Amino acid sequence: MKRREYSVASSQKVTPNSISLLIVTVNWVDPKGRDRFGQATRYLNNLPVGAPVTVSVKPSVMKLPPKSTQPIIMAGLGTGLAPFRAFVQERAWQREQGMPIGDVFLYMGARHQREEYLYGEEWEAYQDAGIITLIGRAFSRDQPQKIYIQDRMRQTLHDIRRAYLREEGAFYLCGPTWPVPDVTSVLEEAVEVESAAAGDKKKKDGHKEIEKLKEEGILFSQTVNMVSKPTNNRAKAIVDAAAAGGWCVPAMCLYNLEGIIASVRAAEAKKSPLLIQLFPWAVEYADGLLVHAAAEAAKKAKVPVAVHMDHCQSPEMVKRAADLGGFDGIMVDMSHYEKEENLKLTTELTEYCHARGVITEAEPGRINGGEDGVSDTAELEGILTTPEQAQQFISTGIDWLAPAYGNVHGKYGPKGPQLQYDRLKSIRESTKGQVEL
8 A cells, every 4th residue: 555645633732642633534436336445544444443553754844933923824625624723723722821822814615514514613612712813614515606715715805915914924725736726816816905005106916926925935835636646557658658759649539349440450550559539428338348349459459559538528427437447548528617616526536537547638618619429518608728727727637638729629610710829839838747738
């Protein structure tokens, strides 16, 4: 079993001889009705009380500011709340020692309060005791309109401006990677609003100021992708080699066994790698027989061949395809959702696929039109991908990025293709070395 890293959820000042961890056990039922479990969390959960465990402790990048009076602003998603419990415990200990303490702001994000209000009663007790100044709860699925952690921060922007900028507070973010750009944008907004309110002749650039605060150690970020990326994957190896060599790989959308055989033979004749692309219906057809046939053809081919699912728009189908076996990659196409939901689902499904050795592709923006098995997005607002949006999707852990730069699904209109190559170039430059387009 590979090693796992968890943030310590207790203060050494309060419990010098023990540590607490905040761990959510991972379990689910696969499409065949079988119970599945996370390897490490199941192991820890099944240990009897008092059982020895091999561990090591390394210093955290997150540290409280040097003065107890400096405010701290914490944003944690899910188990990302762990280090903040340690911080709050230490602030409570400092006050018990007679030290004055600064304001403590805690913003937390999860789906449902009933199921995921981690340490909820403890936070409320600290707030009643005057240790925590403000709790910004963002439970995205508990109301019709989704609310995220950055929304709660924006609602209290005045407090953040005061604590972070005027009183030299420290800001901490811990959890998965996908919310980082949106949370950072709130801080950039705070800088620019504060600059305007102060009457600065030259308006401050929020992005540059936040980067400066990171360098000065006033903004700390500890984000994780829960599952490491696959390292031995045929599709990734093929595209990586093509990118390094500056050549293209044919990706053939195929619908039957004859097409698979013909494409593999053509690839062998031309000594060219090949991606066999199947649509989600192939999983339903004959219990996935076509998928397994494609995987077997790829395995026996005399040239590198991989099997990729194109435009899988159902979270349930993504999981089913990853569990089926045979696919080297899956396009997790949640582009028919609004951006926040798209990012969240893409993060979750990428982790699911990576845990099974399957790489993922995602589509930021919306590519108008429709094709076989794909929701027609012509009636939706056509959103072109920006470099900033590309970075948000990279933070979900994906391996490939399918940007929208004027390309469409299906037929182009009377004017023909209106491709924005300058946009594509800027996206490529901003994502170089992180994903393949």
